[in-house]
Amino acid sequence: MIESTLVSVDVIVLRFDPDARAVLVGVATRAQEPFAGELALPGVLLGRGERLRDATTRAVTGKLGLAEKSVTATGQLATFDEPSRDPRGPTLSIALWATVTRSTGDLAVWSRLDAVPALAFDHDRIVADCRPLLADKLWRDVPFTAGLLGPEFTTAQALDVTESLTGDRPYPANLGRTMDRVPGLGRTSEHAAALPKGGRPPLVWKWSSEAVRA
Amino acid sequence: MIESTLVSVDVIVLRFDPDARAVLVGVATRAQEPFAGELALPGVLLGRGERLRDATTRAVTGKLGLAEKSVTATGQLATFDEPSRDPRGPTLSIALWATVTRSTGDLAVWSRLDAVPALAFDHDRIVADCRPLLADKLWRDVPFTAGLLGPEFTTAQALDVTESLTGDRPYPANLGRTMDRVPGLGRTSEHAAALPKGGRPPLVWKWSSEAVRA
């Protein structure tokens, strides 16, 4: 009988901060060795028979101090199998994403996606490898997009999120047409408040009830 | 201390058969319970510290009877975490792909990708879920494409492979332009023999030396 590898679940937790106008990643200071005191992605060992989704929320609640209800969506990214990635011994790491709502959580350190600090283990590499995968999900993966932006949002916020994930800011007109083609997403007749600097108040977008459920 | 889940590696083994003019999937009859006598994807339990790549070749050589050298490329697909997928207890399944060369292997049963027989465990679901992922890799993932078609191949074979994976047969002219944009792939001045039925002899395509190495 072969002894099996340990499986850890490491989560890239994303939150859109409308004040910072950027997507933030939640990391936590490690309480235990190895790498005690250093920052790392929230991660847990996968329990026997545990679903990946449950392990993801366990990591988010346990390591970042967020409430279970604040997790809006989760999904898979990739698997990392470098045997030397954990000094305690070989562990497989399954990288997942989770989107959470505004409530910040006591233990979480939030940093912009384009300026993630140095992390423990091979987490720098995980973040680097997964960034293009995350950018690809925006406007294509509906649960991901809805989880990140919430049930309703403005064009201005959509511009900020797109810039955070892809690296450049689209023209508002073109982004509007992109969003028109996202299933379950539609314009409303409402307008939000303008930014303090002025400018035209942006449109409010909403998900249809079916899209939110799925 | 939490007891960890067992991790199995299940491989979708692909081979292009120029005679059948189709991409074939290699499955094997299970020797042991559960599901003894039924067909299943080749899979093994991941050993402690074992790389996914090594487990993949171990599954291909052990369960299909192919030589280690015949594995031309491997890669990840997705992870399946349904706890009831194995009657022996909860196991995580990491689905991978492998491309192999012509040598058939004693234990392998080959079937067309569009007519895979009923399989044990949740392997039907794995194949169904991963088919679009595989189709997406063709002409985009260079190691996958090169592994499937080999170091040189004809336009006619490229047409057959595309039809097997995507479900419809492109126009030769358009496929040629698609292949012109694949990095590392180029036309040669050679022509292969025509089919027994006649017709114009197809062009031969080759990978540049750098592409084969990567």
Place this chain on the structure above:
DNA sequence: CCAAAAGTGTTAGTGCTACACCCATGC
């Protein structure tokens, strides 16, 4: 009135799909 920012309409460019036509083979 001016700056800022979003929305509307339009246009050039790009890439994909389909097909008419030409070429090379087996029979």
Place this chain on the structure above:
DNA sequence: GCATGGGTGTAGCACTAACACTTTTGG
């Protein structure tokens, strides 16, 4: 020559990026 099937060129179409122009806010 005729059927078969790959190769060449080209037209139509959808999608995208870019921008001129308009609208609505704050100062």
